[in-house]
Amino acid sequence: MEKTIAEPTHDEDNRLNSDFVSAVVDAVADGDVEGARALVAPLHPADIADLFELAPGDRRKAIASALHGMIDGDVLAEMNDWVRDELMEALGPQEVADIATMLDTDDAVAIIEDMDAADQREVLRALAPDDRAAIEEALGYPEESAGRLMQRDLIAVPEHLSVGDVLDYLRRNEDLTTDFWEIYVVDPSHRPIGTCKLSWILRTPRSVAIADVMAREQTLIPVDMDQEEVALRFQKYALISAAVIDAAGRLVGMITVDDIVHIIQEEAGEDILRLSGAGEGDINEPIRYTVRTRLTWLLINLPTAMLAATVVGLFDERIAKYAVLAQLMGIVSGMGGNAGTQTLAVVVRALATNQLTSSNSVRMIMRELRIAAANGVALGLVVGAGCYLWSGVPGLAIVFALALFINNIVAGLAGVLVPITLDKMNVDPAVSSSVFVTTCTDSLGFLSFLGLAAMWGLGS
Amino acid sequence: MEKTIAEPTHDEDNRLNSDFVSAVVDAVADGDVEGARALVAPLHPADIADLFELAPGDRRKAIASALHGMIDGDVLAEMNDWVRDELMEALGPQEVADIATMLDTDDAVAIIEDMDAADQREVLRALAPDDRAAIEEALGYPEESAGRLMQRDLIAVPEHLSVGDVLDYLRRNEDLTTDFWEIYVVDPSHRPIGTCKLSWILRTPRSVAIADVMAREQTLIPVDMDQEEVALRFQKYALISAAVIDAAGRLVGMITVDDIVHIIQEEAGEDILRLSGAGEGDINEPIRYTVRTRLTWLLINLPTAMLAATVVGLFDERIAKYAVLAQLMGIVSGMGGNAGTQTLAVVVRALATNQLTSSNSVRMIMRELRIAAANGVALGLVVGAGCYLWSGVPGLAIVFALALFINNIVAGLAGVLVPITLDKMNVDPAVSSSVFVTTCTDSLGFLSFLGLAAMWGLGS
Known part of the structure; x- marks a missing residue:
């Protein structure tokens, strides 16, 4: 038999394939500890870390027991935070301390900083005095600072x-x-x-x-x-x-x-x-945290949706007389929302990579305004012509096209001004921009379309 | 006078500040070439590259002429592609070839690969034969492959x-x-x-x-x-x-x-x-390319918006009788859209980082379904209760709450199934997922709300 070039344990993305993961999980479940250890022995530490992430949550502790002694600091340093925390509880403080001793300070800190205070104290107590001093010093620096990232061993x-x-x-x-x-x-x-x-x-x-x-x-x-x-x-x-x-x-x-x-x-x-309100978006996070993060975001967005509904409510008599307005108004707000998201994504990235600074922010605002105007004219013409062919009502087509144009301008301006303003106020624009931008494109989209329709006398 | 710790040329993001950029731009405009060169001389190559990006587009060629000889390969390698292309035209093929000769193959290739075919040939002709051979070999590998990235000088x-x-x-x-x-x-x-x-x-x-x-x-x-x-x-x-x-x-x-x-x-x-359809989102891209990319995306989304409008049109008699439906239906579709975007963001990131593979995709789908159910119940209760207090119509509150629950489930399922399916078909899920997910949450959101309202007999 010839050898294939791809390793039999890995898929095309260079991750452990599901057959291999199942084989280990099954061996552990069958009590075949030696079989499981033999499968895992040739793996790179990064792959052993992956094995835990890919195995079902309720099997991880049993796998950890079976692989006792094979889970060293390099494996833990590569592992997802949530999965690691789970394992640490299974290992106990003395084993964690033994592992931390073998690591560079930065990796040891990464492992210990996420533990709860009581576990952290226990692990620190189990460390040798000089390791303990180095790690305690690192933990004294703010989270996510250079002091936490650095190692002390250098030449x-x-x-x-x-x-x-x-x-x-x-x-x-x-x-x-x-x-x-x-x-x-x-x-x-x-x-x-x-x-x-x-x-x-x-x-x-x-x-x-x-x-x-x-x-x-x-x-x-x-x-x-x-x-x-x-x-x-x-x-x-x-x-x-x-x-x-x-x-x-x-x-x-x-x-x-x-x-x-x-x-x-x-x-x-x-x-x-x-930007999407998905928090850390870690797929290994316990589900209750995920629900809390996402639900909070959805509830924050609720007033936005209600404000837009209130704007629609201002025109309910007109809608009752001419229900086609209800049909088309969502296109105006939706297309504005899409355009706003485009601008927002570009501006948030440019701010995060320091490409957008005070030297070029005015230029950026003018740029987005020109793009919004060009897109608004093009979309207005396409949609207006389509609407005229479909409805045969010139007034409706003109109102529709104008509202789309206006909402594109709203989207472009909000998409660039909201994140730049938040950034100047030292608020992370990725976290909070989209609520404000959606509020603008929804409410002003409905207002411009229904308001213009009322001014034109559509449905009277 | 004491020295301050912050460099006078840089802002708090470690980018050149606008006063410094203006000083260089003004010196060049005033014909003070020596003054401009004296300002730029102490800068790191990465900062000289930034200077060009931060200066207004119509001043860059004049600055390049003033800084003749100071723009070396390190500066060009750090520069934004579009800004560099613009400069290359100002420099001419012989100067580009001189710069390419001083660079590692990978950096020389990065500079030359984006030039148009005629300019590329001219630069290659101006190179020494062995440099030329190395660069031509590199250009023979596919774009964005290891062959383009690698350097040949090694030990x-x-x-x-x-x-x-x-x-x-x-x-x-x-x-x-x-x-x-x-x-x-x-x-x-x-x-x-x-x-x-x-x-x-x-x-x-x-x-x-x-x-x-x-x-x-x-x-x-x-x-x-x-x-x-x-x-x-x-x-x-x-x-x-x-x-x-x-x-x-x-x-x-x-x-x-x-x-x-x-x-x-x-x-x-x-x-x-x-995900937002903003293309490369490069703020230095010529505006006509940006408009083309973004407009294409907006036009692709138009049928989605029209499909949703068609769904609303099915119920226009009922809306005409009971316009409050038009008011609330946007909340159902909008909240579904938000929930779908959350799931989509998480799944797209997990796929891109190889965290989501065939070993855990079923688990991921079940996870998102549970999150969607929990969020749907919570949102349905909040919004249903609010609707009852506001309208006093129990039927409307129940229909509204049910529709929100259903649309959350739709959002969760579409948000996870669409990108996983596209990824299996070797289509980039980041590019095309959101159209499909929005189609689901908009159309099915309207359908569930208006359909349930019709079944309940609201407005009859």
Whole structure:
């Protein structure tokens, strides 16, 4: 039999396939612990993490017991937060502490920060004093700040060393970290004065001073900087790692790009979920939290819908006389809603990626206004002509076309002004913009269509 | 005078502030070329790129002429595609070719691939033969594939070398690349058999064989793999760089994480723009393209709106008798639309990040159904009670509450089934899902509310 190129355990998306997941779940259910362990043994830690996410929720604890000792820190660091929390309860504080000891500070913090206070205390108590001190210090920084992301194990050398001295230092000190991409050159007060890529060291003769190899231009990250801002710096300057400094400018840690990659992905994906009111949108979140988040959003949107209904109510006599208005009014509000969502999506992304700033916001508003006008004219003509052919009533067609045009302008203006204003007020535009924009497009859509119809005397 | 910590050129988002941008624009407009160059000289290439994006479109060519010689490959590589294309025309093929020569292949390809065919030929002709061959080979790979992303300059060594041999090789060969994070160990047919982080080499004595330092487990990227898939591998396995192989398994290039970071950001941000029909949503795109993209989407949504209007038309006699139905029907369709958008956002993100696979799709459908039922009951009770207090008509309140419940179920089911089905058919669910989901929530929302009202005999 020939081997196929695709691994038999993985599907075309490079995720464990459902046959493999079922095989492990079934082996555990049948009490075949050795069989389950044999299946899992060749997997990468990221795949073992996936296995737990893909297995049914009520089987995860049994799988964890069967795989005792195989779930190390790398597996937990890759695992979804909710799934991990569930497992931690199954493992108990001593085992969690053993795992945390083997990890970089940032990964240990990621695991411990989500636990409830009592469990956290128990795990911290089970840690060795120096690990405990490092993790407690990290937990002292604000959530989602550079201080939580950074690791403390890094290579820092004084500037008077030569390349040869650095090599000797790295080779002779057994307990230095083995995973690093750059080394930092510091002054006597431990303030970073330069950064040196390892490739530069490798390409340079031993006798050259490290100060002549390092780059003095470097991006320093303040320890209290928000992780989203950190991610944007990494992106803007194409960083692999960066030094983190305290308020006095002293080197306190290092952030590497592999931790940033997750943040960039999360932050970029968050916008779509926030705009739609889906909260974190984590598919492993317990269902009661999901219902609470989504229901809150739907209830917030209810007054918007009621306001629009009130606008319609102003014209109920006219609608009673001419029910075709009720038929068409939803097209006006709906098309306005679509146009508003388009503008909103573009503006929210541009704000999140720092592409839209005070230098170009006026230009952006004018741009959206021109787009809205062009779309409004085109849609108005298409829909107006269609309406005339369908109804044979020129007045209705004109009112319909005009209302569509007006609501496109409303949508364009609201879609750009609402998020820019919220951003200026330091409110996250992704969270709250769409309620305001929908309120505008629904209410003003109905008002312009039914109001123009009344002015034209349609249905009298 | 004391120095402030914030740079005077940057705002709180670490983008050039509008005063600085205006100062450069004004200096160029006043013919003060030296003044403009003095302002720009201290900037990082990423900031020079920003300067062009933030300056008004009609001033960019004049700024480019004033900054002649300061716009190097690093600046162009950081620049928005549309803004860059505009500049390239101002620069002319010889200058573009000079810039491309100084770049890594992947960055040169990124600049050249978007040019139109005639300009591309001219630039290629102006290149040195070996640069030209490398770039033409890269352009031969599909767009957005690993072959376009990879650079050809990398360090590959045979496995019989010692660490000392590797150090000597790196120090003695002047023309090797200076920027790399890992070296690849290859067999005699140039197939990668292991990867070695530079930090491991630095921590190991000269006499140790490189084969004893390298990791044999490595993630190899096929040259034709789609960039989104490449990005997911980098994320899943926390890679800094990865070897790219051809169909015969030979090492042909290397991809580094700094290029992947941009892709992750783009791909994650794309979903929000596609779901809303905003195309690429690039704020620097010429306005005629933007209008075309957005208008197409609005026209695609028109039949959906018309179908919903047709459903309303079925009940126009009843609406004429009881216009309050017209008032409330928009609440049913609107709340259904909101709930559908929530589910859609979650499912689209879960599909894009490979969190939702065939192993857990049934579970996901059941999950969304339970959420929809819970939200439907809660919303139905709130809105039904409110309607009874407002109208005093129990039948209307019951019909309204029931219709809201039904439409929540419709929204939940459509929101999860539509994207999963499209994904199975290899259609991007972010692009086309929302039309289908809106069609369901609008039409079935009206149908359930007006249909139940007719069955109950409201308005007769």
